[in-house]
Amino acid sequence: MNHHAMKIDYTSSPDETGEVDPVFGGVLHEAHTCPNCGRTELRKAE
């Protein structure tokens, strides 16, 4: 998978409160696209 973008999710649930990045104010997600099929998935940034 190719990691090509970071995206902030501002609509995080209470369960994700601890995962809110203090700099960006939301939960950071990584966008990964498969170089073969082209599908993109979002994963929470580590």
Added chain:
Amino acid sequence: MDTKPLFIPVILGTTRKGRASENVAKYVFGEVKKRENVETELLDLRDMKFPTDDAGESIKDPQFSETVSRADGLVLVVPEYNHGYPGLLKHVLDTNLKEYIHKAVGVCGVSAGGFGGVRMIQNLLPVLRELGLVTIFWDGNFSGAQKLFNDAGRLLDDSYIKRIDQFLKELIWMSTVLRYGRQKVSL
């Protein structure tokens, strides 16, 4: 480089009865279909049923999401309503997110008056940007839309041919570059 055809669907962004945008969408769809190595579909908001007692990704429609997920670019055909875009379009767009990231989008504005939806486009751009889409710097501006097509839906003003040709050239270029970037260029 990935040589499979680009997939660039055209989305008709209003359900209003008597919508002039329908002729515009069909015209633009026809022009996209002519492009070599580009596949397309015409997606009509009228054919989509989204609940109004919830919003966002929790009301994602699997078929619409799958289509956008496959897309390399989008054409949005959108009328200007009170200087803005239709609320229903926003409601539908908001049901996806990852499906849009680093994909190209071009907007064709439609108006009854003389400005071709420019105010709507200026209001829509920040929304598209936040969704992760990459907007091109060419627009389609279809003004006086009620009189632009004959009863059979044929375009009566040939000046749009060259404008939409340029619009699609830019959109196809951006779609191609971004597909390569999504697949091969790491952050």
